[in-house]
Amino acid sequence: MIENSDFVKINHEKVAEFSKNFNPDKINHWLNAAPFNFSHFSDEDKLHFLFVFNALSFSYWGEPKWTVEHKDKKHDGAWGMILALGRGIEEGATLTNFEFCYKISKEEFAHILRGNTEIPLLEERWKILREIGLNMTAKFGGKAKNLIAEANGNSQKLLELIVQNFPSFLDTATYKEKEVYFYKRAQLLVADIFQIFNGKNFGALENTDQITACADYKLPLILRNLGILEYAPALAEKIGNKIEIQKDSAEETEIRASTIWAVEFIKEEVKRRSPQIMSFQINDDLWLATQGAHKIRNPYHRTRTTAY
Numbered sequence: 001m002i003e004n005s006d007f008v009k010i011n012h013e014k015v016a017e018f019s020k021n022f023n024p025d026k027i028n029h030w031l032n033a034a035p036f037n038f039s040h041f042s043d044e045d046k047l048h049f050l051f052v053f054n055a056l057s058f059s060y061w062g063e064p065k066w067t068v069e070h071k072d073k074k075h076d077g078a079w080g081m082i083l084a085l086g087r088g089i090e091e092g093a094t095l096t097n098f099e100f101c102y103k104i105s106k107e108e109f110a111h112i113l114r115g116n117t118e119i120p121l122l123e124e125r126w127k128i129l130r131e132i133g134l135n136m137t138a139k140f141g142g143k144a145k146n147l148i149a150e151a152n153g154n155s156q157k158l159l160e161l162i163v164q165n166f167p168s169f170l171d172t173a174t175y176k177e178k179e180v181y182f183y184k185r186a187q188l189l190v191a192d193i194f195q196i197f198n199g200k201n202f203g204a205l206e207n208t209d210q211i212t213a214c215a216d217y218k219l220p221l222i223l224r225n226l227g228i229l230e231y232a233p234a235l236a237e238k239i240g241n242k243i244e245i246q247k248d249s250a251e252e253t254e255i256r257a258s259t260i261w262a263v264e265f266i267k268e269e270v271k272r273r274s275p276q277i278m279s280f281q282i283n284d285d286l287w288l289a290t291q292g293a294h295k296i297r298n299p300y301h302r303t304r305t306t307a308y
Contacts, residue, residue, distance in 0.1 A: 001175055001254075002261050007232045008254040010262050014227040019269030022285070024277055029195040030284040033291075035073050036086030041096070047144045047193065047202050048096035049085070054189040055132045055168065056125050057081050058308050061217070061300070066119045079291075080115065088112035098142045101133030124306050128168040135165055148193070148202050155190050155205040162186045171307045175253045182256055184214045184308045191280035213263035213283040215256035216308035218290040221300040228262050229255075239301045247305045255301055256308075 002010060038049055060066060060077040068080040070087045085095055093112055094100040109126045113119050140146040147165070151158035163170045169186040172179055191211050197203025213219060223229040231239065235251050245252045263282050270277045290296065 001178070001180070002258050004176075005254045005258065007235045007251045008258040009230045010258055010265065011227055011230055012265065015262065015265045016269060018226055018228060019266050022266065022270050022282070024270060024274040024281075027281045027285060028288065029192075030288055031082075031192060031196060033288060034082045035075050035079050036082045038086065043197070043201055044143070044145060045096040046196060047148070048098065050189060050192050050196065051132060051136070051144050052095050052101065052129065053082060053085060054185050054192065055128050055166070056085075057188075058185065058306050059120050059304055061302055062117070062120050064117055066115045066117055068113075068115045081113075084113050084115070098133045098136040098144075101129050102137055103133070104129060120304070121306060128306065131168055132166055139165055145202060151205075153204055153206055155194065155208045156210055158193075158205065159183060159186055159190050159211075162189060168306060173248045173253045173256070175250065175257070180253060180257060182215045182260075182307065184216055184256075187211050187280070188214045191283075195280075208280075209278050211278065211280050212260045213279050214287075214308070215259050217300040217303065219263070219283065219286055220255050220259045221296060221298065222286050222290050223259060223262050224298055225296045228266075229258055231255075236298075239299060242299055242302060245301050245303045247303050247307070252301070252303050 002008075038046060041049060057078050060080065065076045066080060067074055067076040068084045068087070070083050073083060075083050089095055093108070095112070104126070106123070106126050109129065110118070110122060113122065113125070119125065136142055136144060136147070147161055148158065151161055163183060163186050169183070169189075171182045171184050171186065173182065174180070190205070191208070194203045194205050194208050199205070220229055224231065238245065245255075263279050263286070266282055267277055267279050270282070
């Protein structure tokens with residue numbers, strides 16, 4: 001679809017330039033830089049924490065931006081979510097217990113995610129947490145390891161099981177009468193499980209090279225800043241003026257699809273030097289670069305959605 005896109009183009013010269021300077025040796029899993037340390041968790045609690053976090057991690061933008069402060073740390077976005085969930089666990093909320101997640105009241109949930117302002121889509125996040133809790137309890141005995149076991153070591157089977165059993169992870173769009181599968185949060189969850197457990201135990205998964213980049217709003221921001229993504233003037237003007245781009249519009253779908261393909265093109269270039277490189281490792285490197293957002297010229301596109 002990207003060859004015929006109307007609003008977004010990929011600059012292949014810039015892909016080559018970036019790929020040439022990309023250092024595979026400095027790759028860091030993005031959760032290693034997180035503001036809450038959960039290394040002391042049991043393996044099962046780590047797995048459950050990843051499920052809950054990825055279920056709730058989306059659409060943080062707003063005016064003012066939602067921020068969380070805890071133990072002299074102040075963060076927004078995904079870091080803010082990790083900090084809020086970690087704070088909640090320290091205060092006694094058993095968020096790694098799926099039965100607790102199913103039964104949590106909206107008031108309890110709002111307290112866990114308290115910040116300088118109400119987080120966007122609070123109601124939707126609460127419903128999603130309850131859905132995760134209910135389905136994990138009803139279908140997998142409240143243990144994510146049972147879901148992992150059913151995937152039988154295949155990352156693509158695990159991805160399929162997640163989107164089939166937890167509808168909030170289903171992430172598709174229709175573009176020019178064709179179905180496009182993004183699965184942003186589901187793919188990130190599978191990649192996180194693989195990386196947190198270093199490809200062992202719960203993370204002993206094959207076919208992880210088939211996981212693509214995560215089509216969110218931070219990756220296209222950095223790719224555009226690098227000159228890899230180029231937007232049509234009308235789209236660039238909308239984004240520059242912080243005008244919301246509608247979910248499932250051609251513009252939004254092209255931004256997301258082009259993001260995935262740009263990372264695939266980068267991967268193919270880097271593979272010549274480092275055959276083991278995976279898309280999600282490039283994804284993590286790019287995403288971490290957005291955390292120094294003061295260096296980034298353009299705003300990100302704004303689409304209010306639970307997908308990312």
